[in-house]
Amino acid sequence: MQHADTTVTPLVRDAAEGRLPDWVQAKPKRREHMARVANLMRQWAMELGLGDDETARWAAAGYLHDALRDADPDELRPMVPPGFRELPGKLLHGPAAAERLDGDADGELLDAVRCHTLGCPRFRALGRALYLADFLEPGRTFSPEWTESLRRRMPRDMDAVLREVVEARIGHVVRSGGTAHPETKAFHAQVQAEAR
Numbered sequence: 234m235q236h237a238d239t240t241v242t243p244l245v246r247d248a249a250e251g252r253l254p255d256w257v258q259a260k261p262k263r264r265e266h267m268a269r270v271a272n273l274m275r276q277w278a279m280e281l282g283l284g285d286d287e288t289a290r291w292a293a294a295g296y297l298h299d300a301l302r303d304a305d306p307d308e309l310r311p312m313v314p315p316g317f318r319e320l321p322g323k324l325l326h327g328p329a330a331a332e333r334l335d336g337d338a339d340g341e342l343l344d345a346v347r348c349h350t351l352g353c354p355r356f357r358a359l360g361r362a363l364y365l366a367d368f369l370e371p372g373r374t375f376s377p378e379w380t381e382s383l384r385r386r387m388p389r390d391m392d393a394v395l396r397e398v399v400e401a402r403i404g405h406v407v408r409s410g411g412t413a414h415p416e417t418k419a420f421h422a423q424v425q426a427e428a429r
């Protein structure tokens with residue numbers, strides 16, 4: 234089973250403390266965002282009573298998710314698996330970072346990074362939390378009152394918060410038959426089904 238081994242690797246241990254690999258391509262403002270996402274992830278993991286290793290993996294996911302966000306999309310496109318190669322340039326950084334991290338992080342963490350913008354039906358708590366932390370971190374200026382109210386409900390109300398965020402981010406695209414990635418459509422369907 235892909236997710237069985239969640240051993241904290243040396244890279245993940247370092248990333249949890251904000252020490253990032255030298256191949257990271259992220260500008261200073263981006264690194265601040267990554268740190269805010271990591272802080273939310275750490276806070277939520279602790280509030281959920283997860284252990285030290287699990288908390289380190291959650292914080293590391295926050296620090297690593299945008300590791301290649303400021304790389305040239307033309308450089309990232311050949312790195313990603315065929316199923317992601319047609320994505321718009323801005324969305325290649327998740328799958329590319331997961332490829333770069335393969336071998337240095339566990340499968341659940343890789344899935345979380347790979348699909349942090351698309352969503353993914355394989356997400357467990359870590360992937361869902363990263364998807365939410367990326368959107369809800371307090372540096373975002375989008376709809377601050379709404380996002381603050383959602384942050385206040387985290388992490389105890391994670392599944393309901395996720396439904397609201399997924400609906401706001403991708404519900405209209407999927408319903409209108411727009412060009413959502415298959416992972417995104419499957420994620421939306423999964424989250425909707427949980428509401429019934």
Ligand SMILES: [Fe+2]
Nearest residue numbers: 298299302350
């Ligand atoms: Fe991102």
Ligand SMILES: [Fe+2]
Nearest residue numbers: 266298299367
């Ligand atoms: Fe991000």
